Amino acid sequence: MNFDWDVLVQAAKKAMGSAYAPYSKFPVGAAARVADGRFVTGCNVENAAYGVALCAECGLISQLVLSGGGRLTHFVCVNGSGDVLMPCGRCRQLLWEHGGAELEVLTSSGVRRMDEVLPDAFGADDLA
């Protein structure tokens, strides 16, 4: 499939515009396509108790589940300049749960599979 990454980047930039990041001043927006064709987005939401901050991916995953669930097929997140950002380690784990090894992630070095950005991942299979 010849995926239009620009549409997803634009959605992530739009979500970034809603970020609540008064402490780090580092707004983040995330966007993903779901296998059924819909799109989900999220922005980071910080807190005066710094450690309570929610990454943009947390909101995206909540929206995914709330809107019916499904498998993520394509993902990107961007910083305040609109540049592509690598998801943090914890969020790679969140993405793994809902996209698995084949989820395509747009990175600054091109499109990479989730099992490239989170090799040897722990997942639901390990609990079997």
Ligand code: THU
């Ligand atoms: N942040 C995200 O939202 N996602 C990431 O993958 C990396 C970090 C947020 C958390 C915090 O609000 C700010 O960026 C600075 O770390």
